[in-house]
Amino acid sequence: MKKFFNSKNTSDPIYVQKLSDDRYNLPLNKSLSNNLNLLYKVFSNCADVVYHKFVIDSIEERPCVLIFINGLSDIRSINENVLPSIMNIKEISQDNLRSNGTLEIIRKRFLQTAKVSELGTIGQVTNSLLNGNSIFLLDGDDKALEMKTPGWKEKNVSETNVERVIRGPNEGFTQNISINISQLRRKIKSSELKVEEFTMGKQTLTKISITYLHGIVDNNIVEEVKKRLSKIDIDSVLESGYIEELIEDTHFTLFPQIQHSERPDRVAAGILEGRVALLVDGTPCVLILPATLIQFLQTSEDYYERYTTTIFVRFIRLIFFIISMLLPGCFVAIILYHKEMIPTPLLVSIMGAAHGVPFPIFIEALLMEIVFEALREAGIRLPSPASQTVGIVGALVIGDAAVRAGITSPIMVIVIAITATASFSIPSYDMGYAIRVLRFAMLCLGAFLGLYGILLGIIILLIHLSSLSSFGINYLSPLAPLNLKDLKDALIRFPWPYMKCRPHYANSNNLQRQKTFCKNNKDEKG
Structure with a gap:
């Protein structure tokens, strides 16, 4: 047996015919080149589809190919069972070739180590490959041999430690x-x-x-x-x-x-x-x-949850997103410049609690924020058991000791604690970092310009966000510019039957992802 082409891991850019929409129903051809060209078209730009091409000397030097998808198929099983079986094909008599098909002889006599079945269409071959099986094609036969070689079940996949969910798949990517x-x-x-x-x-x-x-x-x-x-x-x-x-x-x-x-x-x-x-x-x-x-x-x-639960959680998440960025700055601005906005009994309580604190309220808030960020960073870098200890020490011991020593007021501890809790509700860690930096900027604006400074900061922030884009897509989409269809899955989420279309940045010729759901289930509309 010898190779007639180099084994490769990418599809050859050779297309001899354009496949129609019902290409998966096309029967296999006796010409190996035609079958390969059809598969090249189906799996174009699929670098993980592997084609091993050989010539079997014992069968009139007829070309053949073994196809599988790297990562889905068990490479060890292919190397130890399938390839040796193909390479051990001996001389087949012409009488056997006339009375029985070549693939039938190979399946019965030389591929006994694997579960083998015959396939007859491009669609069957495609589905088999996508399920982790290996396909053997021989020039001169209009059938393909399917060998059961799925290998993905043996992959060592662990749960992600960053994006945890209560309901949903508990698996994460690996480093491979x-x-x-x-x-x-x-x-x-x-x-x-x-x-x-x-x-x-x-x-x-x-x-x-x-x-x-x-x-x-x-x-x-x-x-x-x-x-x-x-x-x-x-x-x-x-x-x-x-x-x-x-x-x-x-x-x-x-x-x-x-x-x-x-x-x-x-x-x-x-x-x-x-x-x-x-x-x-x-x-x-x-x-x-x-x-x-x-x-x-x-x-x-x-x-994965019901849409009513999702709407409630998203609103809570949005409120906490705003609190995480603005609460310390707004609190400082109101205490310094807008005391009339606070009811008198509450104001008396706040000022009484702050009596004796040696720092101005802006410095007090700034120090508390810096200490909290240091504790959070220490909790991330330390091993898990130690990180929990740091959190307990920071929240209970240091906070209580600071209040008793008169370094900070109890109300400031409450404000920083609420802000910290709100920041943990942001799903994206990258976005959380951005909000943490903006919180310091808003704190400074509130301390020097009051609520007018906070408003100025929000206006500048909105202008900046409006100028951003990601690969041609507006960063504030679908809110700005307004897209009513995409609002079904923005701040709220509609029930699945009503989310018929993909987001606007998908291919405009294929925006529909499901047909209209009818309550009586008797008919469907496109």
């Missing part, structure tokens, strides 16, 4: 890019899921994969991603954060413009909406783009 791609293929079993590979870093040669759903994604976004990646000239890429900063639209901003996630279900949901995922070898963090401000306030669990 092949396993991560296979996890996406398990979620989206479609040949339209494309995987294009790149190599970044002159010294590290890090593998990067662009993943998207052909026919749903806007091709302009894909081309823009490739264009920006092609301009990168760097020595090393050790984590996806390198790529994120190199390809984002605006560098001088606090706000993240590319979303990242360690959850396969969240990345798959983004791909199904028409977004692009960037996988980097050596890290479980997958980049999802384009991204808008609203998406950083949403979680994957929002779509």
Whole structure:
């Protein structure tokens, strides 16, 4: 047996015919070249589809090919069982060839180590490959042999520690890019899921994969991603954060413009909406783009719970988002400049509690915020058992001791505690960092200009957010510019039967993701 082409991991760009919409019903052809060209078309731009091509000397030097998807199939089983069985094919007599088909002889006599069945259409071959099986095609036969070699069940997948959910899949990405791609293929079993590979870093040669759903994604976004990646000239890429900063639209901003996630279900949901995922070898963090401000306030669990629960939680999340950014600044501004806004009994209580504190209220709030940020950073860097100890010590011992010593007032401790609790409700850690920095800016504006300074800061912030974009998509979309259809899944979430369309940044020719739901279930409208 010898190879007649080099084994490769990408589809050849050879298309001899354009497949119609019912291409999956096309029967296999006796010509191996025609069958391969059809599969190249189905799996175009799929770098994880592997084609091993050989010539079997004992059967009149007839070409054959073994096809499987890297990450879904068990490579060990293929190397130990399937390939040796094919390579051990001996001379077959012409009488046997005339009385029995060649594939039938190979299946019965030489492929006894695997569960083998015959397939007859392109659709059957496609579905079999997407389920982790291996396909054997032989020139001169219009059937394919399917070998059961799924290997994804043996992958060691752990739960993510960052994006925890109560309801939903409890699995996260790993640091192996092949396993991560296979996890996406398990979620989206479609040949339209494309995987294009790149190599970044002159010294590290890090593998990067662009993943998207052909026919749903806007091709302009894909081309823009490739264009920006092609301009990168760097020595090393050790984590996806390198790529994120190199390809984002605006560098001088606090706000993240590319979303990242360690959850396969969240990345798959983004791909199904028409977004692009960037996988980097050596890290479980997958980049999802384009991204808008609203998406950083949403979680994957929002779509698993009932819509009434989701609406309530999203409103709570939005309120806490605002509290986290504005509460300390507004409190300082009111105490310094707008005392008349506070009821007299409450004002007397606040001023009485603050009596004897040696610092002005602005310095007091600033010191408390800095101490809280230091405690949070220490809790992140220390091991888990020690981080819990730091939290208890910071919240109880230090806070209580500071109040007893007269360094700070009890009301300031309450304000900072509420602000800290609110900041923990922000799902995205990147967005949380931006709000933490803005909180200090709003605190300074409130201390020097009062509520007018807070209002000025909000206006400047809105102008800045309006100027941002992510790969051509407005950062405040769908709120500005207003898109009524996309508001069904923005601050609120409509029931699933009413969310018929994908977001506007998907391919305009394929915005519909489900048909109209009819209550009587007797008919459906497109």
